[in-house]
Amino acid sequence: MKLAGNPGTPLTTGRPPASLLRTLFEQQETAILVALFVLTALFYWRNDAMLEPATVGSILRTMAFPALIAMGMVQLMIAGEIDLSTGAVMSLGAVFAAKLIRDAGVPIPLAVVASLAASLLVGLCNGLLTVKIGIPAIITTIGTMFVVRGLSYSFTQGLPIYPLPPEVGVVGSWRPFGTSFTFLLVVFLLVVVQILLNQTRWGAMLFATGGNKLAAQVCGINTDRVKIICFMSTSLLAGLAGMLTMSQLPLTPGDPVIGRNLELDILAGVVIGGVSFYGGRGSAVGTFFGVLFIQLVQSGLVIAGFDAYLQTPVLGFLLVAAAVLDVLRNRRKES
């Protein structure tokens, strides 16, 4: 480095030159997009049905639920925290609303609001325990995962709650362009979150909180509040996703099984999409593609005629692989 220059030292604008290829692959969004194409081509080669509208629609409808929650999770993880209770909160969201509708005769909109409030409460607990008490989020949210999932089973004695009024299925049976209401909501949120992250002060607060908490605090950011808001919005989206799942299932049952293992799909998708475990890095677009990738692998394995039991080990493998990439990226930044 040179010494500080003359008063008129010109500042060059833009980044220092780097090879185009390297820049492309440092952008995880690009890498994941390439992987999506390659994988689709591979599955299509094994089975033409891969690209039939029904197949594509089904994949998009299925990935919409984890993707919806991932739009909250990406913000939470950029702020440097994590939530493993999302699948359980989905279950609670559905079961609680169903119980209110069937057994307490609560009107549907009111039941939805009550269920969302319950989800927010879980998020608040996650946030307070993590931020104020100082328990690592991974422990807090594994704890709430068991508590919430357990409550959900206890409410229902493990049995789906039905029948529910047919109105419950109205939203879930809508098929705009062969997709679903949830998918449209995800696309909308994708745009909103991407703008929030990159264009607003909220985004700047998130990246600072996860990037260097001390720096954020020195500059007057209330990092505790930022994190609690993230926990709450992630839980809120999880509860909503649970109800939307219920609405989309045949017979619309308030089934406590809803959202089982989905927290891992979400986590794997978010991390594959380029969000760092270390906080301070990630994007909504990358997250969307990451979750889509996970769904594509899972559905594609079946479509392409592989053993369906391979889904779970492949998911675990991808999660670890994404984590390895994350560690390597972080190590290179440090050196």
Add this chain to the structure above:
Amino acid sequence: MATTITPTAPQPAAVQPILEARGLCKAFGHVQALNNVNFELYRGEVVALIGDNGAGKSTLVKILSGIYRKDAGQILVDGRPVDIHGPKDAERLAGISTVYQDLALVDVRDVGSNIYLHMEPTRFGFWIDFKKLYADAERIIRTLRIDMPSVRVNVGELSGGQRQGVAIARALARGRHIFMLDEPTAALGVEQQHTVNELIANLKAEGKTVLVISHNLEHVFAVADRLIVLRRGRRVGTRLKTNTTREEIVGLITAAIQGDEEGNT
């Protein structure tokens, strides 16, 4: 007691210090970290606070920046007594900005975003006006004459001296006019130290007041107008750079030379 100015101080007694402390005391258990210390800072000067480990330099700065509470004594800003209860008070009441050794920068964000962290210019109070943010950041970087590839480069990719520059630019952007730098050259190579020296000179050229804590006498003699020597919690000497030698300062630090006792006992 009102005139704490030593015979070697540069300003006439009539000039009001921008920041002044009288009779500061601070003890940690049985250790008297500061013992009735007076301190004054005049507008536009660069003062170096020097002394051996445990002399009380950091304690003094931490009291002034609101991190420690004083046991006794008074702090005055422009001649008016102020109560500093925390770093926010120090910034708000006294315009003091402390640039810490660890710098508190967000590595994963670019220079402009770091300088304007949490005070980003916005449109409609929400959307960050990046055009204005980067333009303002460039202006500040130019003011400080920091050599920087671009204000869009991530802080994590910068050298130690450049990072120091970003930290100071951030304080400058916040309208602070007293800069306290805690060991700004501690972790830097020789070339980077020169960068920091220039930064301090440029701050002074902007009419800002700088207090540097340093072990590094070479650095101190390069940047400071006035040197204040602490030894075991007491102020033992004040010298103009032009009126002293390295030998004398080392003597004051190590007690080889008897300290000036005025106003300190």
